[in-house]
Amino acid sequence: MGMTALAGSRLxxxxxxxxxxxxxxxxxxxxxxxxxxxIEHNRRRIGADLMEKLAAALGVEAAALAKGAGxxxxxxxxxxxxGVGTTAEIEPIEDFVSRFPxxxxxxxxxxxxxAQLERAVAALNDRIAHDPHLSxxxxxxxxxxSAVRSTAAILAETDDIAPEWRARFHANLHGDSERLxxxxxxxxxxxxxxxxxxxxxxxxxxxxxxxxLAARGWHLAGLETGEGVEADLADLASGAARGLAxxxxxxATADAAALPLAAFQAALAEIGPDPARLAARFGQPxxxxxxxxxxxxxxxxxxxxxxxxxxLVFRKPAEGFVPPRFGAACALWPxxxxxxxxxxPVQAQVATVGRGGRAFIAQAFCQPDYPLGFAGPELRSAAxxxxxxxxxxxxxxxxxxxxxxxxxQACPARRESSILSEASQSDAxx
Amino acid sequence: MxxxxxxxxxxxxxxxxxxxxxxxxxxQVTTLAEGRTALARLRADRPDLLIVDxxxxxxxxxxxxxxxxxxxxxxxLPVMMLTAKGQSRDRAAAEAAGVNLFMAKPFSxxxxxxxxxxxxxxP
Numbered sequence: 108m109g110m111t112a113l114a115g116s117r118l119x120x121x122x123x124x125x126x127x128x129x130x131x132x133x134x135x136x137x138x139x140x141x142x143x144x145x146i147e148h149n150r151r152r153i154g155a156d157l158m159e160k161l162a163a164a165l166g167v168e169a170a171a172l173a174k175g176a177g178x179x180x181x182x183x184x185x186x187x188x189x190g191v192g193t194t195a196e197i198e199p200i201e202d203f204v205s206r207f208p209x210x211x212x213x214x215x216x217x218x219x220x221x222a223q224l225e226r227a228v229a230a231l232n233d234r235i236a237h238d239p240h241l242s243x244x245x246x247x248x249x250x251x252x253s254a255v256r257s258t259a260a261i262l263a264e265t266d267d268i269a270p271e272w273r274a275r276f277h278a279n280l281h282g283d284s285e286r287l288x289x290x291x292x293x294x295x296x297x298x299x300x301x302x303x304x305x306x307x308x309x310x311x312x313x314x315x316x317x318x319x320l321a322a323r324g325w326h327l328a329g330l331e332t333g334e335g336v337e338a339d340l341a342d343l344a345s346g347a348a349r350g351l352a353x354x355x356x357x358x359a360t361a362d363a364a365a366l367p368l369a370a371f372q373a374a375l376a377e378i379g380p381d382p383a384r385l386a387a388r389f390g391q392p393x394x395x396x397x398x399x400x401x402x403x404x405x406x407x408x409x410x411x412x413x414x415x416x417x418x419l420v421f422r423k424p425a426e427g428f429v430p431p432r433f434g435a436a437c438a439l440w441p442x443x444x445x446x447x448x449x450x451x452p453v454q455a456q457v458a459t460v461g462r463g464g465r466a467f468i469a470q471a472f473c474q475p476d477y478p479l480g481f482a483g484p485e486l487r488s489a490a491x492x493x494x495x496x497x498x499x500x501x502x503x504x505x506x507x508x509x510x511x512x513x514x515x516q517a518c519p520a521r522r523e524s525s526i527l528s529e530a531s532q533s534d535a536x537x
Numbered sequence: 538m539x540x541x542x543x544x545x546x547x548x549x550x551x552x553x554x555x556x557x558x559x560x561x562x563x564x565q566v567t568t569l570a571e572g573r574t575a576l577a578r579l580r581a582d583r584p585d586l587l588i589v590d591x592x593x594x595x596x597x598x599x600x601x602x603x604x605x606x607x608x609x610x611x612x613x614l615p616v617m618m619l620t621a622k623g624q625s626r627d628r629a630a631a632e633a634a635g636v637n638l639f640m641a642k643p644f645s646x647x648x649x650x651x652x653x654x655x656x657x658x659x660p
Contacts, residue, residue: 249621256643258553261646
């Protein structure tokens, strides 16, 4: 239902323009904020009654929200009118468009641009709230602050404290304040440094694409049913992100055809998540099987794919495994071992380091490609599947996301210092 | 007989501080720096209260609470969980798993003592 689907996007756009919070609007319409969120991302259809309520909350006609994309310009103009108050004449808007098509187009474009910027601001807000680098660093600071507060209170409030305890708490205070100082310095440096990255990243098509696919649970259901996913593409603001999405849809469509869902799930149940054996069963490339494994409905496995330069071109996180948002990843990832040895399966038990770390079986494989034939360049594509494991036996390979946020100080592969200090070092701080 | 609390906290300085203030309040305090041996220790010691950090290396606070709630002998043990901001999703899961009280870092010593007393005094 393309029409209904687009109505969700229009609702969101209008709400953001009016500066309404999702929770407030949901309350007015009598639904939960999470349900409204699903509607706005075109993941739920909107019944006529609810549409009336939502339209009323936004001060527009329900028909305007429900109309198809053909009236995009009129919608933009209505939104423009809504954005600056009620002085604009809404009723004769069709007259305006037919009499001054040029001006109407200019106004519509300005309105769309404003909406895009609003979206960018909203996305940036969202990112600050969910930046894993930032939240890890803040968590670290919070731990140190907790220790300082509690220890200082003991020293201040306990009159009859034994000398050896007093000495110990003084030493702890010293260690924690050193840790706080270097943590604060590192945090400021990180925020300074990430300014540029963020500027470049606001419009990063890769990130927009990641978020788009994540919002769909990494599974494009429309490809399995043959319904198609054209309506979903409308959610992507930038052309570059739509390009990435189209490339992915091309791959996923081929994967879905070559590895039909039911047959693939049956084979998976029979032989387990071994990409090489599944590939042999279906006569398909190992990489196709890995993509399919990570994007089955509800799949827990993480997946990263890189090109020959090691640049990540696909990043699906898993619980306890968060690929870096930008910049280079951990050099110890089995992904890079596979990249250097094309067509050789690499399997390793790994444990992700840091808080919330988990055990995984990492399976990596690299496939070369010669799109221009023997005379052309060799391209490589390597993928690493991260299968959550209950536990590891022996010594798992300890891997991080990227050096900047990795707590493993004494790592032979470290290429730059971390903004995190290892918790256990605080005791031994000089 | 002194009330007994098991404290599982990987930050040594926080563990030292909590251990000190609870000892001064008359508690017998046992501390663990990680979660792997938590369940065995709980079964052996039978403490009156568990204070556990949400984020621990190895086995996390959430897993520990889930496991102990499934153990008939520990199902009613009062549990205080230490959390930091920005873990609302984990916190919701821990609440569902049966944590009795959350203490957000940075906490005050008085809060810890008062909450520990309240938890063993019953509802």
